[in-house]
Amino acid sequence: MDAQQYLLGIALISVIVILLIFSSSAKKDEIVGKKGRVVKINKETWVEIEGELWKARSEEKLSEGDEIEVLRRVGLTLEVKKVEKKDDNI
Secondary structure, three states, rough: OOOHHHHHHHHHHHHHHHHHHHHHHHHHOOOOOOOEEEEEEEEOOOOOOOOOOEEEEEEOOOOOOOEEEEEEEEOEEEEEEEOOOOOOOO
């Protein structure tokens, strides 16, 4: 293998790694704004969003069954807020 092929291989691998990093960053933000519900509270709070379980934290007190909205993702933990239920009779 000559130097030109070697450099071409390194350049190709670099492009693939950069694309994977940007792809991962975009997916991280896809969950922001999604709504779900609190499914379990013990030492940790767990929420279900589109069939997936996530560990969550909130500045508000949450109870099982509460509807939540995702504010941000930090690693594998979601920061969420409680969604107030609107009264349709008003």
